[in-house]
Amino acid sequence: xxxxxxxxxxxxxxxxxxxxxxxxxxxxxxxxxxxxxxxxxxxxxxxxxxxxxxxxxxxxxxxxxxxxxxxxxxxxxxxxxxxxxxxxxxxxxxxxxxxxxxxxxxxxxxxxxxxxxxxxxxxxxxxxxxxxxxxxxxxxxxxxxxxxxxxxxxxxxxxxxxxxxxxxxxxxxxxxxxxxxxxxxxxxxxxxxxxxxxxxxxxxxxxxxxxxxxxxxxxxxxxxxxxxxxxxxxxxxxxxxxxxxxxxxxxxxxxxxxxxxxxxxxxxxxxxxxxxxxxxxxxxxxxxxxxxxxxxxxxxxxxxxxxxxxxxxxxxxxxxxxxxxxxxxxxxxxxxxxxxxxxxxxxxxxxxxxxxxxxxx
Amino acid sequence: xxxxxxxxxxxxxxxxxxxxxxxxxxxxxxxxxxxxxxxxxxxxxxxxxxxxxxxxxxxxxxxxxxxxxxxxxxxxxxxxxxxxxxxxxxxxxxxxxxxxxxxxxxxxxxxxxxxxxxxxxxxxxxxxxxxxxxxxxxxxxxxxxxxxxxxxxxxxxxxxxxxxxxxxxxxxxxxxxxxxxxxxxxxxxxxxxxxxxxxxxxxxxxxxxxxxxxxxxxxxxxxxxxxxxxxxxxxxxxxxxxxxxxxxxxxxxxxxxxxxxxxxxxxxxxxxxxxxxxxxxxxxxxxxxxxxxxxxxxxxxxxxxxxxxxxxxxxxxxxxxxxxxxxxxxxxxxxxxxxxxxxxxxxxxxxxxxxxxxxxx
Numbered sequence: 075x076x077x078x079x080x081x082x083x084x085x086x087x088x089x090x091x092x093x094x095x096x097x098x099x100x101x102x103x104x105x106x107x108x109x110x111x112x113x114x115x116x117x118x119x120x121x122x123x124x125x126x127x128x129x130x131x132x133x134x135x136x137x138x139x140x141x142x143x144x145x146x147x148x149x150x151x152x153x154x155x156x157x158x159x160x161x162x163x164x165x166x167x168x169x170x171x172x173x174x175x176x177x178x179x180x181x182x183x184x185x186x187x188x189x190x191x192x193x194x195x196x197x198x199x200x201x202x203x204x205x206x207x208x209x210x211x212x213x214x215x216x217x218x219x220x221x222x223x224x225x226x227x228x229x230x231x232x233x234x235x236x237x238x239x240x241x242x243x244x245x246x247x248x249x250x251x252x253x254x255x256x257x258x259x260x261x262x263x264x265x266x267x268x269x270x271x272x273x274x275x276x277x278x279x280x281x282x283x284x285x286x287x288x289x290x291x292x293x294x295x296x297x298x299x300x301x302x303x304x305x306x307x308x309x310x311x312x313x314x315x316x317x318x319x320x321x322x323x324x325x326x327x328x329x330x331x332x333x334x335x336x337x338x339x340x341x342x343x344x345x346x347x348x349x350x351x352x353x354x355x356x357x358x359x360x361x362x363x364x365x366x367x368x369x370x371x372x373x374x375x376x377x378x379x380x381x382x383x384x385x386x387x388x389x390x391x392x393x394x395x396x397x398x399x400x401x402x403x404x405x406x407x408x409x410x411x412x413x414x415x416x417x418x419x420x421x422x423x424x425x426x427x428x429x430x431x432x433x434x435x
Numbered sequence: 436x437x438x439x440x441x442x443x444x445x446x447x448x449x450x451x452x453x454x455x456x457x458x459x460x461x462x463x464x465x466x467x468x469x470x471x472x473x474x475x476x477x478x479x480x481x482x483x484x485x486x487x488x489x490x491x492x493x494x495x496x497x498x499x500x501x502x503x504x505x506x507x508x509x510x511x512x513x514x515x516x517x518x519x520x521x522x523x524x525x526x527x528x529x530x531x532x533x534x535x536x537x538x539x540x541x542x543x544x545x546x547x548x549x550x551x552x553x554x555x556x557x558x559x560x561x562x563x564x565x566x567x568x569x570x571x572x573x574x575x576x577x578x579x580x581x582x583x584x585x586x587x588x589x590x591x592x593x594x595x596x597x598x599x600x601x602x603x604x605x606x607x608x609x610x611x612x613x614x615x616x617x618x619x620x621x622x623x624x625x626x627x628x629x630x631x632x633x634x635x636x637x638x639x640x641x642x643x644x645x646x647x648x649x650x651x652x653x654x655x656x657x658x659x660x661x662x663x664x665x666x667x668x669x670x671x672x673x674x675x676x677x678x679x680x681x682x683x684x685x686x687x688x689x690x691x692x693x694x695x696x697x698x699x700x701x702x703x704x705x706x707x708x709x710x711x712x713x714x715x716x717x718x719x720x721x722x723x724x725x726x727x728x729x730x731x732x733x734x735x736x737x738x739x740x741x742x743x744x745x746x747x748x749x750x751x752x753x754x755x756x757x758x759x760x761x762x763x764x765x766x767x768x769x770x771x772x773x774x775x776x777x778x779x780x781x782x783x784x785x786x787x788x789x790x791x792x793x794x795x796x
Contacts (some may be wrong), residue, residue: 082762085774103464106487108765109774109787125489126467359723362771362792377766384794385745401443404469405738410723412448415468426470431723433745435796 083376084151085109088128089373090148090170092162093106094121096424097154097350098415100358102126104366114143122161124412135162145169152328153374156182156348157229166335173277173373176250178348181336184259186229195323198342198364200335201261207274211259218261224248226255227255228423236294253287261289263336263342270301273317273356274368275326277375283314284365289333289353295422296338303362305336320346329369352424356387357430359410385433392426394419403428443736444510446470449473449489451509451531453523455482457775457785458515458711461719463487465727471735476505476580483775484515487556491731496523506530513689513734517543517709518590534638534734535689541710542685545588546619549707552610556684558677561702562622565666572606572620573762577621597655626696632717634678635688635729638736645726646744650694650714656783659748660714662721666697672703681707690715690730713785717748720771720790746794753787755780764789 094116102112112129124130133140145166178323203214226235272284288303317332331351333344354365363379413426447487450460454606455477463473471488508612508758517711527544564575587596634647649664678693694705715726774787
């Protein structure tokens with residue numbers, strides 16, 4: 075399908091969403107607010123997005139008949155995670171446009187390709203090298219120095235598929251841990267803060283970025299995002315311009331999450347995610363139009379909305395037993411709860427988030 | 436069911452909603468945000484609420500088997516309109532609690548009962564008298580003066596079931612227009628503004644009111660609500676206290692809409708609605724917790740949330756051909772669109788609304 079051929083979708087149109095997790099759920103709510111319908115495609119049972127969607131297909135990404143029926147039932151397809159198999163995307167794309175486009179997916183699906191792309195744009199990333207075996211890892215460690223992190227090139231998320239290497243004596247074990255997956259070694263960066271820019275680009279090329287947020291992780295999972303980030307104005311501008319450069323280079327349509335390290339020498343790109351992003355959940359209570367609606371607007375060929383920030387927000391993820399805090403949070407002033415309707419609470423599972431809101435002025 | 440027996444519903448619980456219109460749709464979204472599920476009961480096909488609900492029953496209010504199955508599948512029942520037949524409510528209430536309670540419904544379903552209730556609380560209403568026939572109307576006109584409005588006691592909404600009487604010569608025609616429905620004659624009130632208070636009361640008796648909004652109607656339909664209302668601080672306080680009195684008298688649980696006339700002699704109650712209210716839609720973009728979530732919280736036995744206003748908002752309904760404005764509104768800064776996903780645009784049909792938001796400070 076010709077990407078530029080899609081006129082703005084009128085209310086009543088159907089957006090297909092690959093993946094039925096909480097991001098899909100919140101996308102479906104945003105789409106509904108604009109009178110658009112969502113059809114969710116998800117291999118797993120009882121996906122969080124289903125309750126908020128017009129239609130649900132429960133099928134695997136290898137099920138060609140289901141993929142075709144899904145693609146034929148929708149006006150455009152988007153996705154809530156970047157690890158959709160290429161074969162499924164090929165089939166869908168033969169029938170209906172995919173937004174954001176395939177190039178963004180291709181690049182972000184492979185950490186090595188992503189880093190090459192970013193450095194090719196003149197952006198800075200941590201020292202990195204491809205690793206396929208023990209000899210490669212030893213050579214890479216010489217390049218990046220130790221400690222360093224070995225990550226699978228593909229299919230990693232929330233700290234999964236990663237192993238930290240303190241010195242070269244751990245190389246053997248690290249290679250064993252990766253189980254033969256093509257990997258990339260990343261050197262450590264001396265950063266003072268992690269921030270992210272949630273950036274939007276519309277089909278006609280307009281760009282709008284939300285104010286950068288400051289992120290705190292533990293165990294590889296985002297715990298808290300604070301806006302505004304404690305950041306000099308010049309770096310704030312740098313962050314937004316840098317995100318805009320990535321969007322334009324990809325002719326991107328939708329929301330892109332750009333994670334950055336703040337270092338004494340400026341901003342270093344950690345990674346990009348071609349989808350709505352956990353660190354953008356604060357926008358639900360900080361802006362007239364949030365990241366989910368902004369993504370839906372872009373994907374549907376609508377103009378971008380008003381993403382100006384009207385509040386300071388601290389977003390905290392509710393992970394596993396954090397759900398025990400819900401009764402207390404429900405009674406707390408300035409606290410906006412967002413729960414995902416997941417039936418089962420598990421350690422490390424994102425169950426919801428809370429935005430603590432302080433209006434500006 | 437004992438109304439006080441309901442503990443706070445945990446996430447995953449199901450709220451039954453009688454009525455599947457846009458109010459039900461926005462209630463379902465708010466419930467989903469708290470991890471609660473909604474089961475919508477609606478006689479009509481393709482109700483706007485269905486896309487955002489966990490389950491839908493399409494059946495009439497006389498279908499006892501469907502009503503029982505519905506009631507048994509949910510943890511509490513609420514409603515998005517006040518004209519649910521009493522027989523259906525009786526059946527449901529034998530199986531599951533209804534919130535807001537039956538007393539509020541009984542009173543608001545009959546304009547005469549409602550006015551008697553309000554005056555019994557010491558609140559002021561327009562001059563009124565019950566009318567059953569021509570002789571009664573002539574007597575009533577002597578009491579209220581002309582012009583006046585003859586309204587059906589039951590089942591009126593959005594200006595339907597009403598006829599304006601300029602002088603006594605029109606009495607005959609007015610009685611004919613009402614087709615024998617028991618009616619109430621309302622005298623005119625010399626008001627400078629119409630305002631409304633969207634008031635919430637939780638199951639444990641806590642009360643929270645949103646800031647009063649100022650309403651503009653045409654053809655009996657709400658066109659615009661502006662917050663803050665142009666109102667002296669003393670009247671603002673009066674309005675909120677008055678709403679609180681109604682809530683407490685009814686031992687109300689949920690959102691109540693209270694429409695008021697501002698007159699030189701103070702506030703006069705126009706009518707009350709035991710549900711979320713069109714004039715409260717501004718709260719979606721003006722408060723951390725909006726009227727829909729506040730209603731869900733109350734109905735689910737949760738504490739009320741933070742309804743402080745953080746923005747000035749003008750809410751405009753999109754009625755019928757107003758949908759032609761959507762492309763322009765979508766591109767307008769400060770405009771938050773809320774469309775209801777109705778397939779067919781008709782004259783006088785509420786298709787959506789837009790909130791024009793100006794953050795405070």
